[in-house]
Amino acid sequence: MSVTHxxxxxxxxxxxxxxxxGLKPDxxxxxxxxxxxxPTLTELGIYSVMWSEHCSYKSSxxxxxxxxxxxxxxxxxxxxxxGVIDIGDGQAAIFKMESHNHPSFIEPYQGAAxxxxxxxxxxxxxxxxxxxxxxxxxxxxxxxxxxxxxxxGVVAGIGGYGNxxxxxxxxxxxxxxxxxxxxxxxxxxxxxxxQTDKIFYSKAAGVGKPVVYVGSKTGRDGIHGATMSSxxxxxDSEAKRPTVxxxxxxxxxxxxxxxxxxxxTDAIVAIQDMGAAGxxxxxxxxxxxxxxxxxxxxxAVPQRxxxxxPYEIMLSESQERMLMILEPGREEEAKRIFDKWELxxxxxxxxxxxxxxxxxxxxxxxxxxxxxxxxxxxxxxNRPTEPTPPQAEIAAAEAPxxxxxxDTLLALLGTPDLASRRWIWEQYDSQVGADTMIGPxxxxxxxxxxxxxxxxxxxxxxxxxxxxADPVRGGAQAVAEAYRNIITVGALPLAITDNMNFGNPEKPxxxxxxAGCIEGMAEACRxxxxxxxxxxxxxxxxxxxxxxxxxxxxxxxxxxxxxxLAIGSGFKAEGDVVLLLGETKGHVxxxxxxxEVHGREEGAPPPVDLAAERRAGDLVRGxxxxxxxxACHDLADGGLAVGLAEMALxxxxxxxxxxxxxxxxxxxFGEDQGRYLVTAAAGDVAAVTDAAKAAGVPVTxxxxxxxxxxxxLGGGALALADLREAHEGWLPGYMAGDA
Amino acid sequence: xxxxxxxxxxxxxERDIAVALEQVSGHxxxxxxxxxxxxxxVDVIAVPGGFSYGDYxxxxxxxxxxxxxxxxxxxxxxGVKVIGVCNGFQILTEAGLLPGALIRNQSLKYICKTVDLKxxxxxxxxxxxxxxxxxxxxxxxxxxxxxxxxxETLKRLEGDGRVAFRYTDANGVVNAxxxxxxxxxxIAGIFNETRTVLGMMPHPExxxxxxxxxxxxxxxxxxxxxxxx
Numbered sequence: 001m002s003v004t005h006x007x008x009x010x011x012x013x014x015x016x017x018x019x020x021x022g023l024k025p026d027x028x029x030x031x032x033x034x035x036x037x038x039p040t041l042t043e044l045g046i047y048s049v050m051w052s053e054h055c056s057y058k059s060s061x062x063x064x065x066x067x068x069x070x071x072x073x074x075x076x077x078x079x080x081x082x083g084v085i086d087i088g089d090g091q092a093a094i095f096k097m098e099s100h101n102h103p104s105f106i107e108p109y110q111g112a113a114x115x116x117x118x119x120x121x122x123x124x125x126x127x128x129x130x131x132x133x134x135x136x137x138x139x140x141x142x143x144x145x146x147x148x149x150x151x152x153g154v155v156a157g158i159g160g161y162g163n164x165x166x167x168x169x170x171x172x173x174x175x176x177x178x179x180x181x182x183x184x185x186x187x188x189x190x191x192x193x194x195q196t197d198k199i200f201y202s203k204a205a206g207v208g209k210p211v212v213y214v215g216s217k218t219g220r221d222g223i224h225g226a227t228m229s230s231x232x233x234x235x236d237s238e239a240k241r242p243t244v245x246x247x248x249x250x251x252x253x254x255x256x257x258x259x260x261x262x263x264x265t266d267a268i269v270a271i272q273d274m275g276a277a278g279x280x281x282x283x284x285x286x287x288x289x290x291x292x293x294x295x296x297x298x299x300a301v302p303q304r305x306x307x308x309x310p311y312e313i314m315l316s317e318s319q320e321r322m323l324m325i326l327e328p329g330r331e332e333e334a335k336r337i338f339d340k341w342e343l344x345x346x347x348x349x350x351x352x353x354x355x356x357x358x359x360x361x362x363x364x365x366x367x368x369x370x371x372x373x374x375x376x377x378x379x380x381x382n383r384p385t386e387p388t389p390p391q392a393e394i395a396a397a398e399a400p401x402x403x404x405x406x407d408t409l410l411a412l413l414g415t416p417d418l419a420s421r422r423w424i425w426e427q428y429d430s431q432v433g434a435d436t437m438i439g440p441x442x443x444x445x446x447x448x449x450x451x452x453x454x455x456x457x458x459x460x461x462x463x464x465x466x467x468x469a470d471p472v473r474g475g476a477q478a479v480a481e482a483y484r485n486i487i488t489v490g491a492l493p494l495a496i497t498d499n500m501n502f503g504n505p506e507k508p509x510x511x512x513x514x515a516g517c518i519e520g521m522a523e524a525c526r527x528x529x530x531x532x533x534x535x536x537x538x539x540x541x542x543x544x545x546x547x548x549x550x551x552x553x554x555x556x557x558x559x560x561x562x563x564x565l566a567i568g569s570g571f572k573a574e575g576d577v578v579l580l581l582g583e584t585k586g587h588v589x590x591x592x593x594x595x596e597v598h599g600r601e602e603g604a605p606p607p608v609d610l611a612a613e614r615r616a617g618d619l620v621r622g623x624x625x626x627x628x629x630x631a632c633h634d635l636a637d638g639g640l641a642v643g644l645a646e647m648a649l650x651x652x653x654x655x656x657x658x659x660x661x662x663x664x665x666x667x668x669f670g671e672d673q674g675r676y677l678v679t680a681a682a683g684d685v686a687a688v689t690d691a692a693k694a695a696g697v698p699v700t701x702x703x704x705x706x707x708x709x710x711x712x713l714g715g716g717a718l719a720l721a722d723l724r725e726a727h728e729g730w731l732p733g734y735m736a737g738d739a
Numbered sequence: 740x741x742x743x744x745x746x747x748x749x750x751x752x753e754r755d756i757a758v759a760l761e762q763v764s765g766h767x768x769x770x771x772x773x774x775x776x777x778x779x780x781v782d783v784i785a786v787p788g789g790f791s792y793g794d795y796x797x798x799x800x801x802x803x804x805x806x807x808x809x810x811x812x813x814x815x816x817x818g819v820k821v822i823g824v825c826n827g828f829q830i831l832t833e834a835g836l837l838p839g840a841l842i843r844n845q846s847l848k849y850i851c852k853t854v855d856l857k858x859x860x861x862x863x864x865x866x867x868x869x870x871x872x873x874x875x876x877x878x879x880x881x882x883x884x885x886x887x888x889x890x891e892t893l894k895r896l897e898g899d900g901r902v903a904f905r906y907t908d909a910n911g912v913v914n915a916x917x918x919x920x921x922x923x924x925x926i927a928g929i930f931n932e933t934r935t936v937l938g939m940m941p942h943p944e945x946x947x948x949x950x951x952x953x954x955x956x957x958x959x960x961x962x963x964x965x966x967x968x
Contacts, residue, residue: 159849163880164790166751250749250793342748429851429880431945432788434755437952448950563950 004362005309010041017041021048027379034373042311042359042366047374049224049277049315050284053539056378059505060537063518067532068525073494074533075196081122081272082192083533084199085495087559091449092196093456094128097136097189097499097555099538103244104186108153113161113247115188117319120165121273124256125322127200127263128192131433132447133162135172135188136460136499136553140181142416142734147176150184151424152735157247158188159427164249165256168436169428170445173460176416179468182543187499187536189555191458193449200263202272202282204290204325204351209269211283211294211349212331214338215255215321219304221245222278222317232504232542251320251343258341259322267330274321280314282323283349284357288375293352298361302344310359310366325351385515386508391469394603396586396666399594404715405660405668408597409641412669414726415596416734418638423731441650443488443569443634446560455563457491459556463637464549466605469590471516475552476608478517479524480673482556484634487617488676490565490624491558493528498535498554503547505539513550520608521552527610528617530556565624570651572630576705577685578647578655580640582616582675583698586666592637593669606673612697613674619695620676628684628691635675641668641713643677644702645723648710654720657703657712668713679705740764740967744785745811747773747802747830752788752942756824759944760785763960773805782967783820784811786827788880788942798841798883799829808834820864820963821936825881828928828938837931837938838896839888841881845921849882853953854919854941855907856927860900863934864966868958874911875955877941879919884940886922886929896929903928903937 011017018028021044031039031047039047049055057064069077075092076084082096100115120130135158140147162169167190222245262268270290272282279301287294298313308316326334331347338345352358357374359367401408412418425440435448437455444459461481467474479496486493498521503510525531541548560566571578588594589603623629631651635643648655660668680688685701692699709717742760744753757768760783769779773791778784791802802808808830815821815836823831831837844850853876858869869875888896896902904927908917913925920940928939943956 156848163849163851163882164749164751164793166789248793250790250795253749253751253790253793426852427849429849431851431878431880431942431951432751432755434752434758434945434947434951437950 007040007364007366013039013041013044018044022052023048027051030377034377035369040366042314043369045311045315046280046367049280050374051378054276055281057537058379059381059383059539060500060514061380062382063515066518067522069531069533071529071531074531077533078535080201081125083495083497084126085533086196087449087454088561089452090196092194092199093191093557094123094126094194095189095191095497095555095557096122096534097187097497097553098122098536099499099501100186100188101183101501101538101541104154105184107244108150109157110244110246112154112157112186114245114319115186116158116161117247117249117252118275119188119190120167120252121275123190123192124259125200125271125273126194127198128194129260130167130190130192132191132445132458133167133169133188134445134458134460134555136462137172137174138180138185138551139176140184141178142176144181148735154186155424155427161247161249163429165253166432168430168432170430170436170439170447171459174421174424175464177464177549179549182546183541183548185501185551187553189460189497191456191557198263200268200271202270202286202289204270204286204292206269207292207351207353209325209328209351210331210347211296211351212324212326212334213301213321213346213348214324215343216248216251216318217302217304217344218313218316219318220308220312220316223312223315232540245317245319247319254341254343255320255322258338258343261337262334265333267327267334269325269327271322271324274323276317278315278317284371284374286323286325287351288371293354293356293371294349295352295358296349298359300346300348302346310361383505383511384508385512387512388471388516391602391604394589396588396664396670399588399598399665401665402597405641405663405713406715406718409645409713410718410723410726412593412596412638412642413645413723414730416730417592418642419730420728421731422728423735437563437566438489438568444485446489446566448563453562455560455566457486457489457558457560459485460553461485462551462553464551465590465601467513467517467550467552469605471513471550472520473605473608475517475520476524476610477605477673478552478554479521479528479530480608480610480613481636482554483528483530483613483617486556486558487620488569488632488634489560490567490621491560492621493530493556493558495531495533496554496556498532498552500535500537501541501548501551501553502539503542510547517550517552524610528614567624567629567631569631569633569647571647571653571655571679571705572651574653574706575682576630576679577682578702578705579678579680579688580675580700580702581620581678581692581697584640584667584670584672584675586664586670587672588666588670591639591669591671593665606671608673615695616674616676616697619692619697620678623688623691628688629678629680631679633677635677637671639669639671645710647677648720649724649727653705654707654709654711655703655705656707660712661714740783740964741766741781742783742785743769743771743778743781744787745771745807747791747805749791749793750787750789752824752944756785756787756944759947759960763964771807773807775807776810778810778814781819783822783963784814786821786823786830788825788827791826791830799826799833802830803833812836815936818935820967822865823938824942825940828940829883831936831938836936837929838892839886841883842885842887843883844885850919851880853878855909855911855917856904856941857907857911857913859902859905863930865937865959865962866903867966868962874907876953877943877956878945879941881940884920884922886926888923893923901930902926903930904939904941
């Protein structure tokens with residue numbers, strides 16, 4: 001028999017208790033002022049999560065405002081559950097990327113799985129059917145004893161969730177670096193497709209309208225997840241495992257179908273998923289955006305366990321739950337749909353006109369506060385910033401080849417950051433939906449918009465070592481690389497989502513990295529017409545005072561209106577001519593070559609000439625549209641030689657190169673930006689060259705596709721079989737414990 | 740050719756296989772719900788891939804006991820063609836329409852990739868457009884595709900030509916290197932005694948359209964069309 005919980009059994013709220021909830025003394029003082037009395041425990045809980053870094057973006061808001069967020073094709077920019085862009089024919093693409101870093105480090109399988117679940121909900125809550133998942137993962141150095149365990153768990157968790165809900169995981173990126181030893185990064189992205197006249201928002205409207213809870217029951221899992229994610233890790237972080245949520249992808253699948261079925265009617269006024277801070281943030285945000293109050297009756301909330309307190313119910317981060325405002329009188333119709341899908345459905349409150357958040361349970365009132373301060377009086381910090389000192393440029397002559405070009409290339413392709421990720425992506429269902437044209441392992445993924453000639457291109461990109469050395473350049477480069485990757489398949493880059501992963505913002509050096517990355521991103525977004533429509537900020541990625549590399553992961557989306565134009569990144573046909581578009585100066589600073597061969601993680605990263613990026617991008621897209629190219633690959637990590645090797649491996653065809661036998665490290669492995677490797681049938685080479693010249697883009701002929709080796713590099717021919725073994729061997733070997 | 744696809748809570752390939760059936764036949768595929776107790780008159784029933792009931796008990800075990808499966812069994816007994824793909828194959832074995840069982844992949848990991856297959860028997864409504872021994876590639880996506888059966892059953896399957904597809908290496912050779920999940924005798928798909936029911940782990944609907952980059956699964960659907968019209 002359970003004892004009914006009563007207010008007099010709750011601990012009294014004090015400054016100490018507020019501090020334990022993560023509120024700084026001045027924040028607690030501000031809360032007292034807003035509430036006008038000593039708050040109840042439930043009120044403290046609600047304030048602490050709403051004012052946490054995770055929910056309030058209190059350190060980042062002033063900077064995020066600097067990002068361009070509009071374009072004629074942007075239907076909804078940041079501020080909603082996800083960003084919305086117009087893709088023509090009355091259709092919209094809805095997408096966002098979100099981090100689940102802290103939970104994934106503590107409990108990799110569930111942390112990653114619920115990261116996927118959460119971002120899926122952000123997208124289908126707006127009326128979109130999710131059509132693709134991507135991710136951006138960073139792990140510690142391979143030698144770190146925890147890395148293998150984290151890779152295995154995170155990959156299994158992403159697959160376990162995404163495969164079951166039936167949304168293909170079509171792309172992503174993975175890096176290893178010692179800066180992530182104590183904080184792995186798990187950034188998950190979902191792209192969905194909706195009708196532009198059926199997009200749902202979270203702003204509540206209509207006094208007296210019912211507040212409806214659907215989905216899974218509420219349990220005690222994930223309480224304080226948002227607060228946990230807003231603090232640094234210490235050695236006792238293992239003890240925080242109970243704050244990690246547990247995912248149920250089967251229920252999520254049912255929830256997607258049930259919500260989309262209800263959305264086909266006009267019964268929904270507003271809808272919001274219960275993500276971080278669960279019922280608290282969803283109810284506060286919906287009522288708050290509508291300028292209304294909300295009354296909640298927690299006795300009506302479906303509960304998984306007996307004896308839960310209002311505090312626990314409001315702070316639970318149980319997964320697979322949604323909150324919606326319905327049109328009055330439509331409850332029965334909506335309930336029938338959720339009954340069909342065997343999901344809970346409960347009317348748990350109503351909208352009010354008094355601007356207050358009132359929570360009742362067991363005949364008592366547990367919370368009665370003005371609602372607006374929860375989100376509009378949340379702390380806002382303009383934290384001090386300290387710029388990153390500029391790094392010296394490193395001349396290629398300072399870093400000569402130590403072995404032949406052939407042997408250097410072979411070695412590089414087997415290093416952790418360049419080795420094949422096949423071991424990862426083969427654990428993801430990349431094809432469910434039967435619309436995947438280009439899946440993992442390409443430059444950008446390409447997924448057809450079902451039943452139309454269109455396809456969406458998508459990619460995730462960031463080069464954290466560049467961002468660390470020069471945040472402004474690094475921020476611009478991340479956006480430019482996403483842009484380039486989308487261009488390579490023939491699509492028009494439309495918009496991005498950003499996932500800003502940084503250390504402790506209270507340190508000026510870290511905040512300087514944040515500000516610098518934003519500056520570089522903003523400039524790139526403007527020049528490339530590639531606005532930010534959604535995003536997420538994850539700060540305090542530090543353990544025992546050691547921060548991660550600044551990692552503004554960019555998720556880019558583009559549109560290919562005629563999917564038959566698409567080309568891949570593997571060599572296509574024997575005899576095709578290989579051309580390099582873009583300028584090569586031989587920039588070795590911060591290159592993987594410099595790090596792996598010379599052991600130097602140094603220098604300035606490559607500059608990003610955004611006007612040149614734009615010229616090259618427009619040129620390549622035009623050539624693909626004119627069907628003049630047979631394959632296209634952007635040059636990034638590892639530079640020209642690695643790019644050639646990747647095209648050869650992907651296409652299972654060799655290449656005979658000319659004029660590169662005496663090439664130096666800068667030419668072969670420098671990471672100059674704004675470059676594409678393309679192939680064209682012999683008869684089209686003149687047209688490609690002429691178009692490049694007309695566009696002012698440097699063009700160089702490099703050789704001819706054919707054979708089963710990369711021939712023409714110093715040191716002799718490199719057989720594809722040997723290259724493949726090195727490239728494919730590292731990750732499976734490492735995961736099996738061989739390395 | 741009229742077709743139905745069975746939808747369980749957690750199915751996620753029903754649209755994909757319906758698209759293939761509709762494109763070859765020109766007829767709309769009927770979507771049946773797991774609680775349905777009757778089906779329209781159809782020539783072929785597809786049990787699709789996915790995670791019916793979350794695969795939380797044992798893959799296919801709960802779906803096999805759903806109301807609609809009673810109708811599927813009745814129709815199968817009357818000779819209506821039934822194809823189960825991936826989770827659908829698991830459901831058909833759990834329902835007793837096909838022998839054996841599908842257990843966890845030997846690697847203990849989910850695997851999604853295009854596998855090489857040998858078409859073992861073209862004397863069926865599902866495989867007549869392939870050539871005997873044809874080497875094809877079709878994608879798989881499963882965590883439990885490791886086919887097992889008792890020796891007696893295996894003997895009958897092998898002796899009666901009821902193995903439809905077998906995993907091979909890239910050169911078309913049936914060997915351990917080409918076996919993605921540890922399946923006994925590299926079995927990727929089997930028929931019932933009358934070869935009117937087919938269960939297979941690979942997804943022919945994912946190798947159907949030129950934009951899939953591979954159309955090796957298409958002949959399965961055209962075979963059905965020809966034999967049923």
